[in-house]
Amino acid sequence: MKYHILKDRRHRIIFYYYEIRRKVLLSLVQNLSLSSKIRLNAYKALIARPRQASITQRRNRCTLTGRSRAIYSRFGLSRLIFRKLAWAGELIGVKKATW
Numbered sequence: 001m002k003y004h005i006l007k008d009r010r011h012r013i014i015f016y017y018y019e020i021r022r023k024v025l026l027s028l029v030q031n032l033s034l035s036s037k038i039r040l041n042a043y044k045a046l047i048a049r050p051r052q053a054s055i056t057q058r059r060n061r062c063t064l065t066g067r068s069r070a071i072y073s074r075f076g077l078s079r080l081i082f083r084k085l086a087w088a089g090e091l092i093g094v095k096k097a098t099w
Contacts (some may be wrong), residue, residue: 002066004061004066004068004083005061005063005065005066008058008059008061008066010052011052011057011058012058014050014052014053015052015054015055015058017053017055018049018050018053019053021049022046025042025043025045025046026046028042029036029042029046052053055066062076062077062078062081063076063077063080064077064078064081065080065081067080067081075091
């Protein structure tokens with residue numbers, strides 16, 4: 001599991017590195033007032049990015065265990081770890097529901 005955690009961390013770094021460039025290139029492609037040559041070059045640069053730079057290629061994983069299923073995106077934890085930490089009172093603002 002440690003490999004999955006390190007791989008996920010590396011992919012996130014790559015994604016955030018290319019995120020600003022992606023937004024700039026996308027705005028150039030969508031700007032209809034620019035010439036078609038500039039827009040075509042921006043489109044080619046947008047396609048040439050690495051595959052890990054895409055948000056859809058990233059898999060949500062628990063930051064502590066590397067589990068890939070049942071992830072609460074607000075906390076970045078799997079349901080099992082979330083339950084354990086919430087029960088121990090280590091998550092701020094989370095308490096057991098009673099009614």
